[in-house]
Amino acid sequence: MKKMFSIIIIIILTTLSCGAPEDQEPQIKKEITDVPPHDMVFIPGGYFTMGSDTDDESPRHKVWVDPFFMDKFEVTNHQYKEFIEATGHPKPPFFNDSDLNKSDQPVVGVSYYDAASYAKWAGKRLPTEAEWERAARGGLKGKYFPWGDKPVASRCNYAPKGSKEADGYEYTAPVGKFPSNNYGLYDMAGNVWEWCQDFYDAEYYKISPVKNPLGPDSGYTRVLRGGSWLSINPKYLKCSSRLELKPFVQDRYYGFRCAKTP
Template identity: 45%
Template sequence: MRRHTGLQIGIGAMLVAGSMSMAVSAKAAGDHKDMVLIPSGEFTMGSNEHSDEVRHQVVLDAYLIDKFEASNARYKEFMRATGHPAPAYWDDPRLSKPEQPVVGVSWTDANAFCKWDGKRLPTEAEWEKAAKGPEGDNHYPWGHHLDPKKANYGQNVGRTTPVDSYPEGVSGYGVYNMAGNVFEWVDDWYDPKYYRTSNALNPRGADKGYNFANQGPVKVLRGGSWLAPETSLHTSHRFWNQPENNSYGVGLGFRCAKSASVVSDEAAQAGRDAFIQALVGMGAEKNADALASIEKALAADPDNKEYLATRDLIKKSMKK
């Protein structure tokens, strides 16, 4: 009996050690399919290229951003689910393949899609940090020198390319096509003087957009496109358009973002303690106790995938 108990404790200890390691790795990697976790921290926003790109330091909380631009296939799901009308160029054979990025969308269209998908448009600062990578100041997503083999721009291809194209041109965070393919809407209003007064912490853009030639206030566009010249590819380049306008529609798309859930240190520790107890309970074949413990862990950290998977395992064991 003692030998059996010792074996149970040993198994429990091994499960604890291994699962704690996996839990940390899973949490660090992010929990959302086809999204990239951008960690909290500081980066240099802006450049010396243009007067509206004044260099300044920005600190952002952790967030997630789509690894790929929104595709035609995904946008079709959105239209079917909501009855949202098709964008411009929907039937253009150069641009309408499922794996190509959706184009011809207004800011309003892009915003509606992201809300339907449980996300939001990224802020301008979030977009730029994801493009510049961990180094925090890359001129292009891949580094400091232009490489025509790493982006679709300047009509070199003559159409958009699939959202997972140019893997050699991804940003340091692993985000695709942050230079070229399609211009991307972000959440912010555009003001050419905003960088001179913006908040250093989680800037959200100007309170209202600049009104060019009385055509209406404008939102920010980022990233260049398959039609645009190489000067639009640098990670700090700012462009703009009225939110209801898709006049650049043949090369105008988007990607979504999401705020990362933040668990306090105290809650995280409470969750880990309860998780350990659940694993020990599993090792001792005390599934009822294990289930109670894992529920405590989830109360502290509801989105933890390791805890959710462990609860499923316990419930399966209880049904045998």
């Protein structure tokens, strides 16, 4: 009886397999691919309008970004400590600063090179500038900030009107203390500026390719995005805001999060 039952099951599975549409297998593979690693979020591929009409954020231009994973949170002191202990990488400045070194606060004082080294160790990479902006927008079209068109102190950690405590935090906030955007990403505005992998060029948007732009081939500075806990002007919190910095600079306002290709 058991043998006959097994034969029936095999016949049923074979029949289902033969009758399945041609695109079923790729769809299954896609669903498996979409499952993000721990504490990462799947960012769907697609077109979006990148940039704004001001300064080095112009011109607005259409960009396609392939699907990717993005860290849900900025890399924390706890995570960075594990990296240091595993590799012997030097501690960043401020790592012993009691205002900035809680385990769930974002690591700061990291250079571009530090961030890239951590990402490689973690089996990830830094996001491109286009990926970062795609992720920050959270699927919202034409909005200035990850939540809408107006700066809101209760939505992120920054310093409105020079008051560092208006949002409840004088320095960096523990990651994830403010509402996420529509993709489930936290602190995409404020807390710390985040390193991207691109070289910086104020004119790059004028010649940027449409599909998966990687930034200039060379340069002296790298791009950071998102604003920080010390940003007084909310323009730095915009999804399109760009900051250039020499890649070896380490300061209290600069951190990062990682991306990963599925």
